[in-house]
Amino acid sequence: KAGVTQTPRYLIKTRGQQVTLSCSPISGHRSVSWYQQTPGQGLQFLFEYFSETQRNKGNFPGRFSGRQFSNSRSEMNVSTLELGDSALYLCASRGDDNSPLHFGNGTRLTVT
Amino acid sequence: AQSVTQLGSHVSVSEGALVLLRCNYSSSVPPYLFWYVQYPNQGLQLLLKYTSAATLVKGINGFEAEFKKSETSFHLTKPSAHMSDAAEYFCAVSDLGSGGSYIPTFGRGTSLIVHP
Numbered sequence: 703k704a705g706v707t708q709t710p711r712y713l714i715k716t717r718g719q720q721v722t723l724s725c726s727p728i729s730g731h732r733s734v735s736w737y738q739q740t741p742g743q744g745l746q747f748l749f750e751y752f753s754e755t756q757r758n759k760g761n762f763p764g765r766f767s768g769r770q771f772s773n774s775r776s777e778m779n780v781s782t783l784e785l786g787d788s789a790l791y792l793c794a795s796r797g798d799d800n801s802p803l804h805f806g807n808g809t810r811l812t813v814t
Numbered sequence: 815a816q817s818v819t820q821l822g823s824h825v826s827v828s829e830g831a832l833v834l835l836r837c838n839y840s841s842s843v844p845p846y847l848f849w850y851v852q853y854p855n856q857g858l859q860l861l862l863k864y865t866s867a868a869t870l871v872k873g874i875n876g877f878e879a880e881f882k883k884s885e886t887s888f889h890l891t892k893p894s895a896h897m898s899d900a901a902e903y904f905c906a907v908s909d910l911g912s913g914g915s916y917i918p919t920f921g922r923g924t925s926l927i928v929h930p
Contacts, residue, residue: 805857
């Protein structure tokens, strides 16, 4: 079974631009979660999507948004990028609420 | 909301020595506790999961963790460290999200350094 796939692996953007990150979950997994990982804040929960609906949301500004498609693939969008948005963005999927998260290798975003 | 504290941002051991990584959760007993490992330039991989079936949980690569309710702890141990164990380790606790499902909340992580 293929794992969670995130594209692209690396991204460099300029402050003020917007960016879209993509995540393909494990086949059959309907829940997709996004996390931001930085050295200073650790792993912070962004949001979770389940069957195309946002089910849970973390404490991030509205510049961070996401969506999920009918095939469970998910995208995350960050608008008006700030230097502090530089981070590793991790996507994770799971089969049900009692299952552990399966993580992708992340997208490393650098904002200059 | 649940919270997780990992004591020690860095732990250094010699190859063959005991590995002990500490994790404490907030006072209310969570339904699930996890340990994950992250190698450089990779995502997190599940080491083990506590589900209240047994207080001592065995995971992959020789790791195990013991749930102690009286101490609100879920420390990770391995009897003998290998060089390949060098990585970042994260403790996580399931927390009830605003949408009614449980989502993991992660500790800050502990970097394990293994010396030859």
